[in-house]
Amino acid sequence: MNMMTRLVGLLAGCMLFMATAQANSLYQDLGEQEGIANLVEELLFNIADDRRIRHHFADTDMERLHRMLTEQICELAGGPCTYSGDDMVTSHTGMGVTRADFNALVENLQLAMDDHGISVGAQNRLLALLAPMHHEIVGL
Numbered sequence: 001m002n003m004m005t006r007l008v009g010l011l012a013g014c015m016l017f018m019a020t021a022q023a024n025s026l027y028q029d030l031g032e033q034e035g036i037a038n039l040v041e042e043l044l045f046n047i048a049d050d051r052r053i054r055h056h057f058a059d060t061d062m063e064r065l066h067r068m069l070t071e072q073i074c075e076l077a078g079g080p081c082t083y084s085g086d087d088m089v090t091s092h093t094g095m096g097v098t099r100a101d102f103n104a105l106v107e108n109l110q111l112a113m114d115d116h117g118i119s120v121g122a123q124n125r126l127l128a129l130l131a132p133m134h135h136e137i138v139g140l
């Protein structure tokens with residue numbers, strides 16, 4: 001095999017590797033429907049244990065919140081779901097959620113993702129999708 005053939009082979013191998021790596025969607029990396037439902041369950045347990053923010057959820061129907069968050073994250077991650085809940089402004093108006101509350105919730109999500117063995121790359125991709133929502137949640 002001459003040098004050129006080897007180089008072309010190597011290049012094709014690299015491209016195939018990159019294409020395969022890219023093919024894994026965030027939805028798959030989060031463990032699809034079941035993985036996301038488990039992740040949200042743990043997020044809600046973490047929130048219930050968190051003195052900084054748990055008071056916000058005192059009157060909340062946690063079963064509905066679990067269903068809605070699971071749908072929302074599934075859809076955001078590119079999964080086959082359609083979020084059927086209220087929009088973020090409507091859901092959070094009148095709560096007085098602060099930036100610190102928002103960060104605390106994100107911290108609880110990160111803890112849940114760590115516990116579920118979600119890769120740092122996938123964690124960052126999900127957080128990047130959620131971070132811009134603070135405009136629709138904080139200070140209303």
Ligand code: HEM
Binds near residue numbers: 059
């Ligand atoms: C990226 C951040 C957040 C996302 C994606 C998010 C998402 C959601 C979703 C999908 C719902 C359900 C809406 C429905 O029932 O139709 C909801 C409700 C709720 N959220 Fe958030 N939320 C976020 C941040 C926060 C924060 C920081 C707090 C307070 C610390 C908070 C407190 C609540 C509460 C208390 C409810 C339930 C409202 C009710 O009882 O009707 N959320 N949120």
